[in-house]
Amino acid sequence: MVEAEPLALGDEALQRHLHGCSAVVSCLGHNISLKGIFGPPRDLVTQATQRLCRAIQALRPALPVRLIVMGSVSVNQPQRLDTARSPLDRALLALIRGLLPPAQDNQRAADFLCRSIGPDDPFVQWVALRPDTLVEGEVTPYTLHEGIVGSLFKPARTNMANVAHFMGELVANPSVWQAWQGRLPVIVNGGAGSA
Numbered sequence: 001m002v003e004a005e006p007l008a009l010g011d012e013a014l015q016r017h018l019h020g021c022s023a024v025v026s027c028l029g030h031n032i033s034l035k036g037i038f039g040p041p042r043d044l045v046t047q048a049t050q051r052l053c054r055a056i057q058a059l060r061p062a063l064p065v066r067l068i069v070m071g072s073v074s075v076n077q078p079q080r081l082d083t084a085r086s087p088l089d090r091a092l093l094a095l096i097r098g099l100l101p102p103a104q105d106n107q108r109a110a111d112f113l114c115r116s117i118g119p120d121d122p123f124v125q126w127v128a129l130r131p132d133t134l135v136e137g138e139v140t141p142y143t144l145h146e147g148i149v150g151s152l153f154k155p156a157r158t159n160m161a162n163v164a165h166f167m168g169e170l171v172a173n174p175s176v177w178q179a180w181q182g183r184l185p186v187i188v189n190g191g192a193g194s195a
Contacts, residue, residue, distance in 0.1 A: 002017055006028065006044075006048045006051070007041060007044065007047055007048065007051070011051075011054075011055065011058070014051060014052070014055045015055045015058055015059055018052070018055050018056060018059060018065070019059060021065060022063070022065060022066065023065065023066040023067075023068065023170075023171045024052055024056070024065060024066070024067050024068070025068045025167050025171065026045075026048060026049065026052065026067070026068065026069045026070065027070045028044055028045050028048050028070075029044075029045065029070070029102065029106075037100060037101065037102055038101060042101035042104075042105060043101075043105050043108065044105060045069070045071070045102075045105045045106055045108075045109040046105050046108040046109045046112060048109075049067075049069055049109040049112055049113065050109075050112055050116075052067060053067065053112075053113075053116075053117055053121075053124050056123050056124050057121070057123045057124060059123070060123060061123055064121070064122065064123055064124060064125045065123065065124055065125070066125050066126070066127075066170065066171065066177060066181075067113075067124055067125065067126040067127075068126070068127050068129060068167050068170050068171070069109060069110075069113065069126065069127070069128045069129070070128075070129050070131070070163065070167075071106040071107075071109065071110055071128050071129065071130050071184075072103075072106055072130060072131060072132075073130050073131070073132045073148060073150070073155075073186060074093055074096060074097070074103045074106060074107070075106050075107050075110045075128065075130050075184065076093070076107065076110075077110075077114075077147070077184050078111070078114045078115070089153075109128070110128045110184060113126045113128055114128075114184075118182075119181075119182040125177075125181050125182065126181070126182065127170055127177075127180050127181060127182070127183060127184075127185065128183075128184045129163065129166065129167065129184075129185060129187060130184055130185065130186045130187070131158035131162075131163050131186075131187050131188070132149075132150050132155050132156040132157060132158045132186065132187075132188050133155045133156065133157050133158065134158055134159075134160050134163070135157050135158070135159055135160070136159070136160060137159035137160070137161060137162075137189075138159065138161050139159070139161045139162055139164075139165045140159055140161075140162060140189055140190065141189070141190050142158070142159070142162040142165075142166065142187055142188065142189050142190065143187070143188055143189075143190065144166070144180070144185045144186070144187055145185065145186040145187075145188070146183070146185065146186075147186065148186060149186060149188055150188070156188035156189065157188065157189050158187055158188050158189055159189055162187060162189060163187060166187055
């Protein structure tokens with residue numbers, strides 16, 4: 001076990017910790033406090049995602065490393081693939097991203113994965129998971145969706161345990177990884193869809 005601030009690790013130390021890893025799971029986020037939301041680093045998730053990808057690429061592993069990054073449903077897919085968002089939701093999300101650094105940070109991290117790493121990087125494969133409103137609770141049936149299922153005014157709920165379970169499935173189950181690699185799945189509790 002290594003306890004360290006992810007942005008404080010030098011490049012060589014980060015590569016040393018990643019050497020031999022087949023998967024990396026990043027659950028970094030901002031604390032829900034005034035300092036956590038508005039204080040530095042405002043781009044924690046983006047910087048960490050970029051540094052992890054660069055370190056993996058520098059190692060040039062024989063098989064691609066699976067990178068799983070947790071964001072939120074505030075993250076838009078590229079090319080407006082989240083068609084369920086209403087014009088009002090899109091406008092409010094743009095305002096939220098402009099006012100709240102964590103929302104912008106999660107979006108920039110996902111944009112980096114989509115645009116800079118893309119689907120064909122020989123060393124890094126990725127999934128950017130988008131849970132809706134996180135709540136405490138046990139593992140329960142959950143569903144995965146290509147796009148948004150709730151709205152800002154009627155959000156869905158996602159147990160943190162369900163997020164952890166699905167991340168474990170992405171790491172351990174090749175068919176689950178194959179189904180979602182290079183995508184931004186939305187995970188919510190219960191309902192219809194693929195569990």
